[in-house]
Amino acid sequence: MTVAPEASASSKSHGFKHDAFLSFSGEDTRTTFTTDLFRALKAADLKPFMDDDGIKRGNTITSELEEAIQNSRVSIIIFSENFASSSWCLDELLYIFDQYRSKTKTHGILPLFYHVDPSIMWLIDEADEKRENPYKKALDEHEKRFGKEKVDRWRGALRGCVEVAGLTFPNRKYSFPVDFIDDIVKTTGKEFGISIKEASEFKYDVLLSYESTDNRKNFIELLDGELRSSNFIPFKTEDNGMDREEDSGSELDAAISRSRSSIIVFSRNYAYSPRCLDQLLKIFEYSSETKRLVIIPVFYQVSKDQVRMQAERLDASLPGMYNKQFKRENVKRWKEAIKGVAELPAAVAFSDAATKR
Incomplete structure (x- = not known):
């Protein structure tokens, strides 16, 4: 060149x-x-x-x-x-x-x-x-x-x-x-013959996991903007072609391993999305195994109790897909990931009359 x-x-x-x-x-x-x-x-x-x-x-x-x-x-x-x-x-x-x-x-x-x-x-x-x-x-x-x-x-x-x-x-x-x-x-x-400092192994400060139909155009856009204005580099799956029903596994793995932290935005439909559950499982297991990724749960228009209840009723909430597509072991691991992340210290719980505990 x-x-x-x-x-x-x-x-x-x-x-x-x-x-x-x-x-x-x-x-x-x-x-x-x-x-x-x-x-x-x-x-x-x-x-x-x-x-x-x-x-x-x-x-x-x-x-x-x-x-x-x-x-x-x-x-x-x-x-x-x-x-x-x-x-x-x-x-x-x-x-x-x-x-x-x-x-x-x-x-x-x-x-x-x-x-x-x-x-x-x-x-x-x-x-x-x-x-x-x-x-x-x-x-x-x-x-x-x-x-x-x-x-x-x-x-x-x-x-x-x-x-x-x-x-x-x-x-x-x-x-x-x-x-x-x-x-x-x-x-x-x-x-141009300019000496440069070797890049950090981390590429992103925050990986955002969320259910796009719940909050993409409001809360997530505001959160993304605030992170950027505060000099953080966020990763949004929809900006990287990973907002389909099935994520590219290798691309998601790479994004997770390159992130310092992950914000999980629990919302009303998060636990009903197999795509979100796969993201959550990968993030939770990577964090548990490597201790390199900090997970921060955010409860958006849902409470911790509601998220726990969604985990308990996961089999019933995905009856057709559970019977035809997903193995019992997968659903069990999803439940464990939901409960594990839900029990972590929350960054924020955005609540209205419907979410007050």
Whole structure:
């Protein structure tokens, strides 16, 4: 991979203030992927720059951001679905690309294609009836407002970036976004000659196990947001393609072994979901065997007594599936896991009139 004409010397030897400038669509990734990447870069002893959303935005990027780009060894550009919808992002990209193509050739770029196919950037001038191209659509709209000359410069920068070897997610190489982030950190260090600190064996601070139909759009979203704002890195199964009725066993095992702790959100239907029960069993048994994983039960609109009762009545609550699919030994282990976790010290018990004991 070649991401800059000259990329062998340490950023410190060149006097750069920042190792990496993060360019991204805040609408898409500010509170999720980009924040996680920023923290991973810092954990590796790199010096990333990420605007804090407090910079006053107008029709053009500010001198503050231009200075940050100039003082960065590399710009990591996160191309996401709505990146091209923002004239701000496109102006920032154009400035970055001009620095990359400058005569001094000291600024590198590392393009990341996050949930977008790099091929759409080659097709920003071509109509495709088979699939919608969000970048072409956005640029066509921009042309009505800003004129063809300016938008053509944006198109040129987009094409120039896609010509540079970058990294793409999803990809068979990465099981989870955190694996993608690990590769970005390693690539940044390797390609730009920057020493990085070895990553921790733990990738996540908290693994969240929950029944999505009960609380995904309210309590879980709030909990996830609070964890991230407090500088924790959470793992949510639905964000990693594991919210199906049957989880990928190896992927779940990997996530559990990479987590420092797990929050089990007991809710009204948690114990009625075989998927949740399998997650709970794996988490409970791994914690019991290794003593490496801290389990924190949360009781959301249910009490401890109700959860214990769900465990006792598990056979009856899954009559059809119990008879046809699940062995008696499996159900017995599920019961033991429910009771074992329910007896642990609870982080919180969210109760209303229906859950007061």
